[in-house]
Amino acid sequence: EAVLYVVATPIGNLEDITPRALRILESVALIAAEDTRHSGRLLSHFNIKTPMIAVHDHNERQQQQKIIEKLQQGLDIALISDAGTPLISDPGFVLVREVRAAGFQVAPVPGCCALVAALCAAGVPSDRFAFEGFPPAKSQQRLNYYTARANETRTLMFYESPHRIIDSLKDIVSAFGSERSIVLARELTKTFETFLGGTAEEVLAQVEADPNQRKGEFVLMIEGAPEQDDTLLDPRSSEVLDILLEEL
């Protein structure tokens, strides 16, 4: 039975691709790539000559039919995106769902993912976290969006673009307060990899002061709000409890 492999590729450092990923990219009949020119550079670096087709947000539905036909012919296919793990703020979800619905096996070939790379080295609580993808691009929407999440107790994780990083940090200061601890991870696995940590206000000041800190790719992590004590009762319930306790 033919398989659709979902293959992670590096997020910067080209050594971060697994031997299994390379073997599968070499052996499948076809690679479905988000951007064939971009992925062409990766494949040629590893001397992989497998043919590619483009599968991106705008043609995912049309291309899925072609891919299912190939699978029906018994041909294995690999799905890759420009960087990291497909489907994680990247195309592929529709394809994976349809390929499964058509009865084919979909197998992960795990590897890089910017959010996991950021989380495992940032020093923020990592036992529970919520990945929220990209925040809204428009200022008012973004502020509302952050404000709606201000009481979240899990670590919050976002991807953010270099054009919006300053405005986004300003909105974080407004929504979460200047004292909330955050970490900004930049250029992971690349030459200028940086982790900036501190209060929201401190990190904003550092990024404002140094134009180099605004360049590249970013993962934003916001520590969760303190846990509310579940044992605290609302005032009326505690009144009732007091009365009951007196009766004991």
Ligand code: SAM
């Ligand atoms: N599928 C990818 C993954 O597995 O992480 C994410 C794709 S998303 C379109 C691209 C965003 O991921 C960037 O804008 C940035 O926020 C984040 N990202 C990707 N590579 C990164 C890196 N090397 N350092 C920091 N952030 C990165």
